[in-house]
Amino acid sequence: MESLEVVKLLFRDWKGSYRWLVFSLFLVVIxxxxxxxxxxxxxxxxxxxxxxxxxxxxxxxxxxxxxxxVIVGICEFLNVAIAVSFxxxxxxxxxxxxxxxxxxxxxxxLDKYSSSDLLVRLTTDIQNIKIGIQQTLLNxxxxxxxLIVSLFFLYITAPGLMWVAxxxxxxxxxxxxxxLWFSTKAYEKKQVKYDRLNEVLRESMxxxxxxxxxxxxxxxxxxxxxxxxxLRESALKPQYYYAFITPTLMMLVYLGSAGILYIGGTGLxxxxxxxxxxxxxxxxxxxxxxxxxxxxxxxxxxLTAAISSLGRVYEIIxxxxxxxxxxxxxxxxxxx
Numbered sequence: 640m641e642s643l644e645v646v647k648l649l650f651r652d653w654k655g656s657y658r659w660l661v662f663s664l665f666l667v668v669i670x671x672x673x674x675x676x677x678x679x680x681x682x683x684x685x686x687x688x689x690x691x692x693x694x695x696x697x698x699x700x701x702x703x704x705x706x707x708x709v710i711v712g713i714c715e716f717l718n719v720a721i722a723v724s725f726x727x728x729x730x731x732x733x734x735x736x737x738x739x740x741x742x743x744x745x746x747x748x749l750d751k752y753s754s755s756d757l758l759v760r761l762t763t764d765i766q767n768i769k770i771g772i773q774q775t776l777l778n779x780x781x782x783x784x785x786l787i788v789s790l791f792f793l794y795i796t797a798p799g800l801m802w803v804a805x806x807x808x809x810x811x812x813x814x815x816x817x818x819l820w821f822s823t824k825a826y827e828k829k830q831v832k833y834d835r836l837n838e839v840l841r842e843s844m845x846x847x848x849x850x851x852x853x854x855x856x857x858x859x860x861x862x863x864x865x866x867x868x869x870l871r872e873s874a875l876k877p878q879y880y881y882a883f884i885t886p887t888l889m890m891l892v893y894l895g896s897a898g899i900l901y902i903g904g905t906g907l908x909x910x911x912x913x914x915x916x917x918x919x920x921x922x923x924x925x926x927x928x929x930x931x932x933x934x935x936x937x938x939x940x941x942l943t944a945a946i947s948s949l950g951r952v953y954e955i956i957x958x959x960x961x962x963x964x965x966x967x968x969x970x971x972x973x974x975x
């Protein structure tokens with residue numbers, strides 16, 4: 640099933656629970672706003688408080704930052720609670736619906752899906768979906784908003800440093816697109832190999848007496864080793880991609896911070912209008928703008944696995960049965 644199609648099916652099943660999604664998004668907006676106001680207040684604390692030697696300004700903006708930190712903490716706590724509860728309830732509904740539909744399968748439907756395949760779809764795939772929903776509520780809504788608003792505050796605080804952030808954001812997005820292209824296919828292939836390993840394991844365990852009776856242990860060992868080796872090879876490739884993307888994106892974050900400090904510090908010494916508080920806040924905003932892209936790189940494997948697993952579960956739920964109950968059927972007269 641196509642990714643967009645399975646997401647539409649999931650939103651259809653969420654009908655009646657949209658208020659929790661809206662509330663989660665509201666908490667994300669408040670959390671992001673509070674997070675970004677802290678560096679904004681810190682720039683005033685440095686420029687008008689520490690540099691000017693005004694203790695009243697330092698105390699006032701310190702209190703503002705403390706209030707924002709408390710608000711952000713409360714919003715994050717509530718959003719995590721919603722994400723955990725919402726994902727568990729969603730997966731419970733998918734698991735129960737899929738299992739109930741399996742009970743209505745005819746023998747033809749049961750022959751189409753092996754028991755090991757159904758077992759994986761109701762356990763591992765459901766777990767992948769749960770992680771994907773949690774990451775969506777916690778980070779997918781938050782990351783783009785944090786990126787956009789961080790760049791906005793960076794432009795307000797230090798417009799002369801905006802070009803550094805623009806270059807780094809474009810580079811990170813391009814790297815992320817390339818990573819997404821290769822990792823998606825790798826994770827789908829890994830899931831297929833995982834199903835194959837479970838199938839071999841199920842056949843071997845269920846027929847272990849027959850295997851021992853005909854002394855076929857060596858053949859079964861070879862089959863399992865081959866399936867295990869194929870899974871290992873397919874599982875290593877997405878891990879290699881992940882091992883590349885994470886340090887690469889973090890390296891760009893550190894390079895951006897160094898660039899902001901160098902360019903901003905040079906401008907500060909040359910008297911170009913930059914302030915110490917502005918440079919400090921600009922560096923913080925740059926990090927806040929780049930970290931969401933890094934977070935998306937971290938989440939992509941989970942989201943890719945979740946969408947793939949969601950399609951596999953809905954394939955079971957939407958499977959048409961060969962035997963259909965006909966309405967208004969006359970009962971059989973057993974007295975004759």
